Amino acid sequence: MSQDSTLQLAGLIKGNEAALVDELITAMRNKLMRFDKASESEIRQQTAQLLKLLELNIPKTTTHNLNDSIWAETKQLLTEFSHARVKQGYTPAETASIIFSLKEPIFKLLRASLTDQPQQLVEELATTTALFDSLGLYTIDVFQKAREMVISRQQQELLELSTPVVQLWQNVLALPLIGTLDSARTQVVMENLLQKIVETGALIAIIDITGVPTVDTLVAQHLLKTIAAARLMGADCIISGIRPQIAQTIVHLGVNLEDVITKATLADAFVIALKKTGASITNSAA
Amino acid sequence: MERIPILRMGSLLLVTIQVDMHDRLAMTLQEDLTDRIVKDRAKGVLIDISALDIVDSFIGRMISNTAAMAKILDAKTVVVGMQPAVAITLVELGLALEGVSTALNVERGIAMLAQRE
Amino acid sequence: MKTAESGAVVMPLYSDEDVVRLRKLVREELAALGFGIVDQTKMITAASELARNTLKYGKGGECHLGKLNESPKIGVELVFTDDGPGIEDTALALTDGYTSGGGLGLGLSGAKKLSDEFHLETRLGEGTTVTIRKWKFS
Numbered sequence: 355m356s357q358d359s360t361l362q363l364a365g366l367i368k369g370n371e372a373a374l375v376d377e378l379i380t381a382m383r384n385k386l387m388r389f390d391k392a393s394e395s396e397i398r399q400q401t402a403q404l405l406k407l408l409e410l411n412i413p414k415t416t417t418h419n420l421n422d423s424i425w426a427e428t429k430q431l432l433t434e435f436s437h438a439r440v441k442q443g444y445t446p447a448e449t450a451s452i453i454f455s456l457k458e459p460i461f462k463l464l465r466a467s468l469t470d471q472p473q474q475l476v477e478e479l480a481t482t483t484a485l486f487d488s489l490g491l492y493t494i495d496v497f498q499k500a501r502e503m504v505i506s507r508q509q510q511e512l513l514e515l516s517t518p519v520v521q522l523w524q525n526v527l528a529l530p531l532i533g534t535l536d537s538a539r540t541q542v543v544m545e546n547l548l549q550k551i552v553e554t555g556a557l558i559a560i561i562d563i564t565g566v567p568t569v570d571t572l573v574a575q576h577l578l579k580t581i582a583a584a585r586l587m588g589a590d591c592i593i594s595g596i597r598p599q600i601a602q603t604i605v606h607l608g609v610n611l612e613d614v615i616t617k618a619t620l621a622d623a624f625v626i627a628l629k630k631t632g633a634s635i636t637n638s639a640a
Numbered sequence: 641m642e643r644i645p646i647l648r649m650g651s652l653l654l655v656t657i658q659v660d661m662h663d664r665l666a667m668t669l670q671e672d673l674t675d676r677i678v679k680d681r682a683k684g685v686l687i688d689i690s691a692l693d694i695v696d697s698f699i700g701r702m703i704s705n706t707a708a709m710a711k712i713l714d715a716k717t718v719v720v721g722m723q724p725a726v727a728i729t730l731v732e733l734g735l736a737l738e739g740v741s742t743a744l745n746v747e748r749g750i751a752m753l754a755q756r757e
Numbered sequence: 758m759k760t761a762e763s764g765a766v767v768m769p770l771y772s773d774e775d776v777v778r779l780r781k782l783v784r785e786e787l788a789a790l791g792f793g794i795v796d797q798t799k800m801i802t803a804a805s806e807l808a809r810n811t812l813k814y815g816k817g818g819e820c821h822l823g824k825l826n827e828s829p830k831i832g833v834e835l836v837f838t839d840d841g842p843g844i845e846d847t848a849l850a851l852t853d854g855y856t857s858g859g860g861l862g863l864g865l866s867g868a869k870k871l872s873d874e875f876h877l878e879t880r881l882g883e884g885t886t887v888t889i890r891k892w893k894f895s
Contacts, residue, residue, distance in 0.1 A: 693784070693798065694801050696802045725799075
């Protein structure tokens with residue numbers, strides 16, 4: 355776009371910020387979006403700030419590429435704007451449409467001031483559209499990232515809740531695993547297990563994988579890591595709850611579990627664990 | 641020169657590492673320990689690392705090598721008291737200290753060595 | 758992209774004792790930022806490996822420790838620089854178990870496994886820079 359046309363846009367925004375924001379707010383009300391007093395004043399304030407930054411930065415550049423350092427401050431503002439919408443439960447489309455909705459009132463201003471210069475009007479409309487499109491898309495981008503953060507944080511919290519370590523007997527712990535094992539979860543599992551070994555002085559930990567749907571090479575690797583870490587603390591592990599299909603995949607994948615004691619059921623593993631720690635079960639009825 | 645003290649308890653040698661370990665210190669300890677195994681005719685070596693907040697590949701190798709050397713000199717080595725975070729880090733690093741016996745604490749370590757006799 | 762905040766701390770690395778000091782500093786910084794004990798230990802171990810490389814292969818150098826802020830994440834960055842001989846084959850140097858100096862060959866590959874981000878830059882005859890980062894949600 356030409357330097358001339360950008361100056362035109364900046365000049366138009368200047369002095370008209372309040373009117374533009376008012377029109378935007380009216381438009382948004384008409385679109386029937388969730389809109390309470392608090393968020394209205396916040397959106398007013400943020401869009402006014404955005405317009406200020408635009409009139410400041412548009413004349414400095416000929417590029418709509420937001421990666422240009424000129425736009426750093428604008429991007430920062432859009433990031434805050436997006437994060438605020440995430441918290442208020444807006445959808446990405448609603449968030450971006452607030453930015454897109456600024457286009458209409460600006461077009462109106464352009465049409466009014468450039469009625470007798472149709473050629474320039476067309477150019478201005480094109481550049482304005484391009485600019486606001488990139489701004490709007492950027493908010494979607496940031497919005498998505500913020501949502502991903504929220505999700506991964508929740509995953510983290512879920513992880514910590516879902517890996518109990520229970521003491522079965524003196525010196526014997528059990529770790530019933532439910533669901534799959536990725537590297538993040540493995541770390542949590544290891545931490546919980548090792549901490550419990552320290553607290554109880556356990557000699558044996560039974561890792562029960564009845565609730566693990568599949569064991570691929572990666573899951574097997576994570577299991578072996580957990581076993582190795584427990585061993586470094588002086589505790590042995592037994593893996594129990596191995597279903598026939600899992601035994602088959604383990605062998606097909608060539609995973610080496612030779613140095614690990616494995617048992618079909620938790621009960622079998624428990625008997626072995628008791629024997630190893632010097633305890634035994636007798637049947638009193640016999 | 642800075643040295644890590646080695647205590648004798650009957651036929652056992654006990655090393656409690658309570659200083660910040662660095663490479664030179666680790667090498668000195670390895671030499672001192674092998675010397676003492678022969679001199680004291682020790683049958684077991686306990687290395688208490690409960691005060692160590694990290695074990696990197698160098699210290700890990702020193703521990704493995706010391707255990708291997710002790711074995712040649714007919715002494716069994718038990719590493720005791722490893723911190724959970726240190727164990728997790730070592731495993732991530734790919735250093736499982738295979739061939740080294742481990743125990744939760746000194747008491748358990750002594751019991752392990754006693755079993756052997 | 759991500760920028761280290763101002764006020765990076767610089768630690769010289771010319772002796773075993775310097776490595777011990779660096780480990781202490783990394784522990785303090787990570788603890789102050791609220792990193793868990795496992796993440797602290799992983800990062801200190803990675804720092805220890807890289808500091809040893811700087812000392813052994815780079816004939817000494819320094820480590821810059823900086824804080825990162827990329828809301829909602831915060832992080833720590835360690836940059837090890839030396840003007841040693843550089844690394845000829847970086848792929849090989851990053852292979853588990855490969856060593857040119859009689860070690861276990863876990864220095865570079867270990868630091869990579871223990872950190873969240875790892876970046877290696879080297880020029881033959883000019884030196885090596887290794888950057889590692891660890892992130893957490895603030």
